[in-house]
Amino acid sequence: GAGVSQSPSNKVTEKGKDVELRCDPISGHTALYWYRQSLGQGLEFLIYFQGNSAPDKSGLPSDRFSAERTGGSVSTLTIQRTQQEDSAVYLCASSVHSSYNEQFFGPGTRLTVL
Amino acid sequence: AQTVTQSQPEMSVQEAETVTLSCTYDTSESDYYLFWYKQPPSRQMILVIRQEAYKQQNATENRFSVNFQKAAKSFSLKISDSQLGDAAMYFCAYRSGGGSEKLVFGKGTKLTVNP
Numbered sequence: 313g314a315g316v317s318q319s320p321s322n323k324v325t326e327k328g329k330d331v332e333l334r335c336d337p338i339s340g341h342t343a344l345y346w347y348r349q350s351l352g353q354g355l356e357f358l359i360y361f362q363g364n365s366a367p368d369k370s371g372l373p374s375d376r377f378s379a380e381r382t383g384g385s386v387s388t389l390t391i392q393r394t395q396q397e398d399s400a401v402y403l404c405a406s407s408v409h410s411s412y413n414e415q416f417f418g419p420g421t422r423l424t425v426l
Numbered sequence: 427a428q429t430v431t432q433s434q435p436e437m438s439v440q441e442a443e444t445v446t447l448s449c450t451y452d453t454s455e456s457d458y459y460l461f462w463y464k465q466p467p468s469r470q471m472i473l474v475i476r477q478e479a480y481k482q483q484n485a486t487e488n489r490f491s492v493n494f495q496k497a498a499k500s501f502s503l504k505i506s507d508s509q510l511g512d513a514a515m516y517f518c519a520y521r522s523g524g525g526s527e528k529l530v531f532g533k534g535t536k537l538t539v540n541p
Binding site for chain 2: 343345347352353355356357360362368370403405407414418419422
């Protein structure tokens, strides 16, 4: 079966523009996570979805960041009024359900804000 | 809040030799999980090995093994018989046993394997 896919692979945008990043989890995976990987840094948790429960948004750095998950599958991370410090690789992961199960990661979207 | 520290930004090893990557963590929880992930230049994060905190036995996966010292809050990764394909960034990660499902990552160690 297909793994986690993300699009676009790379995105270059101008400061102040809005961007949308997409994540397609593995079919049947009910848990979905977004992480951000800035240059020279580890991965930073952003948001977590589990089934129909309210998402854990505790990692979102500002109100310019939002995410949704439609139909319990595809997720979109939206960054409004992008800033240069938003430049990073955004990684999505999914797992069978929120438990000990392994998180499977996508290849990420590299966002560059000029 | 939990933190994960990887004190070695870069490491190198000769092919076929053994290398150990260090990881320490800080938590007040007794139930948690620890992971090592590998990230090659393709950016794809791949799970290498995992350890449940309640298990005293160190996890092993082929050439990869861990030295889990719960009292010392240490979780090092040993790679035996290093191969060129092992070259990558390695991230240590922590996950709480209850509540939050998020992974808390260290900043990573870049491993170079020399032929």
